[in-house]
Amino acid sequence: MPQLGGGGGGSGAGTAGGGDDLGANDELIPFQDEGGEEQEPSSDSASAQRDLDEVKSSLVNESENQSSSSDSEAERRPQPSRDAFPKPRDYFAEVRRPQDGAFFKGPPYPGYPFLMIPDLSSPYLPNGPLSPGGARTYLQMKWPLLDVPSSATVKDARSPSPAHLSNKVPVVQHPHHMHPLTPLITYSNDHFSPGSPPTHLSPEIDPKTGIPRPPHPSELSPYYPLSPGAVGQIPHPLGWLVPQQGQPMYSLPPGGFRHPYPALAMNASMSSLVSSRFSPHMVAPAHPGLPTSGIPHPAIVSPIVKQEPAPPSLSPAVSAKSPVTVKKEEEKKPHVKKPLNAFMLYMKEMRAKVVAECTLKESAAINQILGRKWHNLSREEQAKYYELARKERQLHSQLYPTWSARDNYGKKKKRKREKQLSQTQSQQQVQEAEGTLASKSKKPCVQYLPPEKPCDSPASSHGSMLDSPATPSAALASPAAPAATHSEQAQPLSLTTKPEARAQLALHSAAFLSAKAAATSSAQMGSQPPLLSRPLPLGSMPAALLTSPPSFPATLHAHQALPVLQAQPLSLVTKSAH
């Protein structure tokens, strides 16, 4: 807490950007019609199917775009680095178009910073918005809600009353006081232990008991993390991100909610966010009786979690989980997980959908599909996730100022070294690596996405969108221009895709190309805008950086990607298969 002390001050400095960008806009952000968007990661199956189709079509597109220069790609390249979103606020400001309605019902996947709120009618009802099938009302809002403007920021973190946010997010405020900023991260039912929420916070009265009842975990789960205090009842802006699964973005420590850092260092919005989502034990519960234990930061994982075996000294005690042990456990340094990156966020959201559509269940296979779908996403779509990820990192850094990714190094069981090596080499020497290195892998590299699979759609995807990570920068460059955005999607193939992946993609694409009409691709191509039309806001960002992902030089991409896709898909596939 000391570190975070100073309320907004501390965080403000370090994450000033976050605060600023977040707080800038209070007004509701009307849903931005992205009708032009081919991708609409909605939870409905129709949408999912569309994604698949798009992936297919993109496959065709890719082949046509292969000739695209790497330079153009660089422009499109998202700025994954920390500086990727220097001016998120600007980005969204440009992207979003003010419209009259603040509320709208639409695709669960409206524009990125949307605040999803349950149907105004009864959020907590089984069939309500909270339920998987229930209709949801989405409120588009700026991320910034995270950072309430100065006026709001003054709010006392200790008294995170929804009212505090009122002036900033009145409309969006959930009827049930769900803090709009509540979590970037969702919580799983498992972790949530409903207790008795404050009466005033309890929107619903249990029909049976007549007592205000806290939303059932199943109802709240992803969308409505219950906060220990008065806050935290606003739907998680990212709630839509992890809907179906009801899984927390970060696993919750079984042992409870421990948070090493007090949520005091953030600005009002952040503090409320934190208080509601994080470190319950650090934040004074609004109500003593509340389960304030509430919701720990999802990123915090108790040592007893499978991932991180409890330290010798702890193990026994932790297992026991007696109150005392729990306390001890809490005292122990928790395992703070890394914030999820854009792709991880995307995976969490889309996994369920993909799984539902496919017979596949293996995560590895699903991930392959998701990887393709990811590449197939439009810039705007990806931008959403990049921005979310950025916010996640920001929040994470504020919550855990002293945390470093290094802290988790070695937390996981030994990491297979050979495989990594083989991958790396394959990247460097696709052809040579073929076979020999792959053979090193303990397990054979399974072709998870055989062409004939039911889910071949994704498999067939290739990457017309590859490497078109909707960088915020890109988005910034192209202010809310629906048409433009769409066109931007048709970009050069993804050069960043790993050889193996490309090989697989190529394999599937080959099959798919014949089947899928070029019509789709042509359509996309037609809408393709001039690459130069999109200025790079990332002034300081080197083009090279933008272009090449870590460990995959742009040059390599440029020279290998095409050949691989065009001429040697099979060989690579073989490699991966071995």
Add this chain to the structure above:
DNA sequence: CCTCCTTTGAAGTGA
């Protein structure tokens, strides 16, 4: 029970 697989991205490490 534990690790691998598989994806992308962020961040750390070492040269």
Add this chain to the structure above:
DNA sequence: TCACTTCAAAGGAGG
């Protein structure tokens, strides 16, 4: 600065 490594999620598969 660059290349490489580790971890983040997920859950079936395999040892």
